[in-house]
Amino acid sequence: MIQLIRGFRDILPGESERWQAIEDTARAVLSDFGFREIRIPILEATELFTRSIGENTDIVEKEMYTFEDRKGDFVTLRPEATASIVRSYIQHKLYAGDPFHKLFTTGPMFRRERPQKGRYRQFYQINAEVLGSDSPLIDAQLVFILKILFSKLGVSDTTAHINSLGCPVCRPAFKKALIDHVVGMDTKLCVDCARRKTKNPLRLLDCKVPSCREAMAKAPDMMAFLCPDCREHFQRFKTALSVLGVAYVTDPRLVRGLDYYTRSTFEIQTNALGAQNAIAGGGRYDGLVKALGGPEMPATGFAIGLDRLAEILKNDTELQTGHPKVFIAAIGRESREKAFEWVCRLNEKGIPAEMDFGDRGLKAQMKRADKLASRYVIIVGEKELSAKTAVLRNMSEAQQEAIPFSMLIKMVIERIANAS
RNA sequence: GUGGGUGUAGCUCAGUUGGCAGAGCAUCGGGUUGUGGCCCCGGUUGUCGUGGGUUCAAGUCCCACCACUCACCCCA
Numbered sequence: 001m002i003q004l005i006r007g008f009r010d011i012l013p014g015e016s017e018r019w020q021a022i023e024d025t026a027r028a029v030l031s032d033f034g035f036r037e038i039r040i041p042i043l044e045a046t047e048l049f050t051r052s053i054g055e056n057t058d059i060v061e062k063e064m065y066t067f068e069d070r071k072g073d074f075v076t077l078r079p080e081a082t083a084s085i086v087r088s089y090i091q092h093k094l095y096a097g098d099p100f101h102k103l104f105t106t107g108p109m110f111r112r113e114r115p116q117k118g119r120y121r122q123f124y125q126i127n128a129e130v131l132g133s134d135s136p137l138i139d140a141q142l143v144f145i146l147k148i149l150f151s152k153l154g155v156s157d158t159t160a161h162i163n164s165l166g167c168p169v170c171r172p173a174f175k176k177a178l179i180d181h182v183v184g185m186d187t188k189l190c191v192d193c194a195r196r197k198t199k200n201p202l203r204l205l206d207c208k209v210p211s212c213r214e215a216m217a218k219a220p221d222m223m224a225f226l227c228p229d230c231r232e233h234f235q236r237f238k239t240a241l242s243v244l245g246v247a248y249v250t251d252p253r254l255v256r257g258l259d260y261y262t263r264s265t266f267e268i269q270t271n272a273l274g275a276q277n278a279i280a281g282g283g284r285y286d287g288l289v290k291a292l293g294g295p296e297m298p299a300t301g302f303a304i305g306l307d308r309l310a311e312i313l314k315n316d317t318e319l320q321t322g323h324p325k326v327f328i329a330a331i332g333r334e335s336r337e338k339a340f341e342w343v344c345r346l347n348e349k350g351i352p353a354e355m356d357f358g359d360r361g362l363k364a365q366m367k368r369a370d371k372l373a374s375r376y377v378i379i380v381g382e383k384e385l386s387a388k389t390a391v392l393r394n395m396s397e398a399q400q401e402a403i404p405f406s407m408l409i410k411m412v413i414e415r416i417a418n419a420s
Numbered sequence: 421g422u423g424g425g426u427g428u429a430g431c432u433c434a435g436u437u438g439g440c441a442g443a444g445c446a447u448c449g450g451g452u453u454g455u456g457g458c459c460c461c462g463g464u465u466g467u468c469g470u471g472g473g474u475u476c477a478a479g480u481c482c483c484a485c486c487a488c489u490c491a492c493c494c495c496a
Contacts, residue, residue, distance in 0.1 A: 003487080006487075006488090057494095058493080058494055058495085059494085059495085062421080063494080063495095080496085109496080111494090111495085111496095113493085113494070113495085114421075114422090114491095114492090114493085114494095115488090115489085116489075116490060116491070116492095117489080117490065117491090118495095118496080119494085119495075119496080123496065124496085125496060192493080206494095207493095208492080208493080209492095209493095256495080257494060257495060258495095267495090267496095274490075274491085275490085275491065275492085276494095276495070276496080277495095278495060278496060279496070280496070281495075281496065303496060304496070305495085305496030306496080307496075308496060309496095329454090329455080331454065361449090361454080362454045362455055363450095363454080363455065363456080364448085364449085365455090365456090366454095366455050366456040366457095367455095367456055367457085368456085369455095369456065370456035370457055371456085371457090374456095377455085377456080379454080379455070381454060382454090383454080391454095391455090393455075393456090395456070395457090398455095398456085398457095400455085
């Protein structure tokens, strides 16, 4: 038997309904806030990701599905969506005219990590990006949208964590201060941090190894290094959140694993998921459009983890499964062909109707109708064919009557319309 | 990449100190000819994760591998 590959999975009926509900809600909320859908490919030139996410990140160093195509070009299954959206924004010169765009997209991402609860090698995100504004109000709106969405979905127990990572003016001094801080502490740092300290010193801050935490306990704080502009930006971000009634926790250790982030970053965390506690995350990336060959253009955005949302909602959401309202039980070949026509006519009118296509007895068909929670059963056999009437049975009341063929469909439609 | 746990029917799981592969649910049929739910009777469903090894005999003991799972790491 051929099985799916590790870290990949099938979303089967019964589960897919939940995903649809989540996606529908997210689309509606994003649309209310003025976002329009952009559809982008899942395969891109490898360089797009190495240049945007950063050469020294975990994603680029060890998690990407990268391969040579038949011509010899290096291509990568996207590990995230922001880079592609920015690429598209630049390629189609969406910044010409009005550079301000609110875009969203949804689809699968690919990272070759070790799978665990809430983490898969193919996972799904909804991304929302706002390009063309450097306003901290936009950052606040994004966090607000997440709060609204999670509340609509019934996801409780979430906390917004925020931070500011500064900008090219002030971050270098902070990085240097971090490096200076760990000088002489080599014995305390784990192997990863020892390697990271020069290449990506910000990552020292969120290492969970106890000795590293100890080493970083008195590490310098980005807040103290923010330049006046970044300081004001962050303050306005926080003020806007307060005005909107969004509770938040300022978390100076919220660093995030992609290099393109500047200034505001945020993450929505939950403790309903075990170790994988982030259900949405994002931040500002003011330098990315320029870095990918576009004009100087500020931007900000977030990604929501659909797999994790679905996992959380599994516990406390009842799914509506589509019961057929009508089941047609037919005895004999000729009756079955009549039933088939009726089923199709009812389906055409938007009424869920089912029948049995095999040559089974009436009892078996009644059992099936019951299991499918059908409201009505139409019975047709030899007697009904010769009388040109069908038996219409109300299942919950256990009562039935004979209806002429000519009136059957119309009557069933009326009954169902009146009942609901 | 590193650890821990788990792999037996479609699902949930029993299976003793090695001795004929099991239950519940699901599914199919029947309980007087054409009427569901409850009940009763019966049938179907297995590479015991895979491959080696020990043994007269392995689901059970040993080794390797694979998958799932949880955690580290990282993040959605």
